[in-house]
Amino acid sequence: MAASGILRDDEVKSLNEAPEAGVRILQISGLVKWFDTGRGYGFVIPDNGLPDILLHLSCLKRDGFEAPLEGARITCEAVARQKGYQCLKVLSVDLSTAIHPVERKSRAHNTVSPSSGWVKAKVKWFNRARGFGFVSEGEGSPDIFVHMETLRKTAITELVPESWIYVRFGEGPKGNMAAEVRLSLEGGPAHTN
Numbered sequence: 001m002a003a004s005g006i007l008r009d010d011e012v013k014s015l016n017e018a019p020e021a022g023v024r025i026l027q028i029s030g031l032v033k034w035f036d037t038g039r040g041y042g043f044v045i046p047d048n049g050l051p052d053i054l055l056h057l058s059c060l061k062r063d064g065f066e067a068p069l070e071g072a073r074i075t076c077e078a079v080a081r082q083k084g085y086q087c088l089k090v091l092s093v094d095l096s097t098a099i100h101p102v103e104r105k106s107r108a109h110n111t112v113s114p115s116s117g118w119v120k121a122k123v124k125w126f127n128r129a130r131g132f133g134f135v136s137e138g139e140g141s142p143d144i145f146v147h148m149e150t151l152r153k154t155a156i157t158e159l160v161p162e163s164w165i166y167v168r169f170g171e172g173p174k175g176n177m178a179a180e181v182r183l184s185l186e187g188g189p190a191h192t193n
Contacts, residue, residue: 025088028053029075031097031129034157037067044074044087045129053078054086063090069098071129099131111150112170114179121167126159133159135167135178144169144176151181 028046030053035042040057055074057067068074073094076087119137121144126133131148144167146159159165159181168180 023079025077025079026050026085027075027091028078028085029073032068032070032072032074033128034070035068042068044076046078046085051084054084055090056087059087060090060093065090065093068093069095072098112172112177112179114168115170116168118166118168118182118185120164123159123161123163123165125161128158135159135165142176144178145172145174146178146181150178154181156181156183 030044030046033043033045042055043052044055075091077089078085078087121135121137124134124136133146134143135146136143166182166185167178169176169178
C-alpha cells in the first residue's frame with residue numbers, strides 16, 4: 001500500500017484478481033479495525049493473531065454487504081498477497097459488536113485538564129478496536145492512559161506501538177490520563193517540559 005494510506009490504481013486492481021493456482025485461502029474471523037468509505041477500504045484484526053487483513057468496499061458490495069462499522073465482526077476468506085493479507089470473499093458480517101457513531105458520541109468518557117506541559121512519550125500499545133492504549137515518558141515513569149476520544153479531537157486515527165508522540169496529561173480516576181495528543185509539535189507549542 002502507498003505510504004499515504006491511499007491505494008494506488010495497481011493495488012485496487014490486484015484486489016479483484018483471483019488467487020494464483022496453489023495459493024492457500026484461509027477462512028478468517030475478526031473485528032473491523034476501521035473502515036473508511038471515502039477511501040473504499042479498511043482493515044480487519046483477525047482473531048487468530050495474523051496481521052491485519054485489507055478489506056475493500058468492492059469485495060463487500062460484490063458479496064452483498066454494506067461498509068461495516070468499526071468493531072463489527074467479519075468472517076471472510078483471505079489470501080496472502082505481496083503486500084499482506086487481503087479479503088477475497090466476505091462470508092458474514094455481524095454488527096452486534098459494532099461501535100455505532102451515535103453510541104460513540106454518547107458514551108461516557110472521563111476527561112482531564114492538563115497539569116503537565118508537552119512531554120515526549122513512547123507508545124507502549126494501542127488498540128483501536130478497544131478504544132484505548134498507554135504511552136510512557138520512559139523507564140520508571142508511570143504510564144499515561146490515552147483514550148480514542150482524545151485522539152479524535154485532533155484527527156489522529158491510531159497510535160503505532162514504539163512510535164513517539166507528544167502528550168499533555170492530568171490526573172484521571174486511575175492515574176495519569178492524556179488530555180491532548182499530537183504527533184508533532186511543529187506549528188504548535190514552542191517548548192516542552
